[in-house]
Structures are given as structure tokens and as C-alpha cells.
Amino acid sequence: MSETELNEHKERLLTGRVVSTAMEKTVAVRVERLVKHPVYGKYIRRSTKMLAHDEGSECRVGDTVNITPCRPMSKRKSWRIAAVVERAAGAADAAAEA
Numbered sequence: 221m222s223e224t225e226l227n228e229h230k231e232r233l234l235t236g237r238v239v240s241t242a243m244e245k246t247v248a249v250r251v252e253r254l255v256k257h258p259v260y261g262k263y264i265r266r267s268t269k270m271l272a273h274d275e276g277s278e279c280r281v282g283d284t285v286n287i288t289p290c291r292p293m294s295k296r297k298s299w300r301i302a303a304v305v306e307r308a309a310g311a312a313d314a315a316a317e318a
Contacts, residue, residue, distance in 0.1 A: 231288055231289075232288060233286050233302060234270075234286070235287075236251035236270070236284070237249065237283070237284055237286070238280065238284075239283060239315070241274075241277070241279060241280060243271075244274060245274055246271055246272070246274060247271070247272050247301070248270070249271075249285060249287055249299070250269050251269075253267075254266075272285070272287045273290065273296070273301075275301075279301060280310075282309070283307055283308050284304075286301070286302040286305055287301060296311060
């Protein structure tokens with residue numbers, strides 16, 4: 221591949237909601253997608269829970285985040301937090317009190 225082809229390659233980016241922050245430097249992110257039923261044609265909501273690396277432990281439960289693939293950091297953790305898209309409603313209040 222030429223250098224221009226490498227630069228044009230878009231990195232995979234998924235958006236999900238943080239569902240757990242119980243681990244150190246790791247958050248569980250639920251990514252939802254719509255799948256069309258093969259017979260009835262109705263769209264069904266499916267979700268996958270992925271572990272993502274959060275170096276600064278800045279994410280809180282309920283935050284909407286973008287995650288991107290990275291090298292495997294443990295058995296199940298091979299994603300990292302790219303950006304926090306939207307903070308949870310209670311997270312702003314908790315940060316102001318602290």
C-alpha cells in the first residue's frame with residue numbers, strides 16, 4: 221500500500237454508553253446496534269458489552285463515549301476510550317461538589 225492509502229484508512233470508531241467503572245483503568249461499554257430480522261424484517265436492538273482502557277479514569281457510569289481498537293491489554297480488553305462524547309447528567313453535579 222502507498223502512503224496515501226494508509227492515510228486515507230479510517231480507524232474503526234464505535235459509540236456506546238459506560239455501564240461499569242468498578243475496575244481500575246478499565247470501563248465496560250455497551251455498544252448497541254440495529255439488526256434486521258431475517259424473516260419478519262423488523263429491526264431488533266442488539267448490544268455488546270466491551271471492556272475499554274481508560275488511562276485517567278475520567279469516565280463515569282452513563283457517559284457516552286467513542287471507543288477504538290488497540291492492542292490486546294488483557295484477555296478481554298482490546299479497546300481504548302477515544303473521546304467522551306457526552307457526560308452523564310449526574311456526573312457534572314458530582315464533579316462540582318468534589
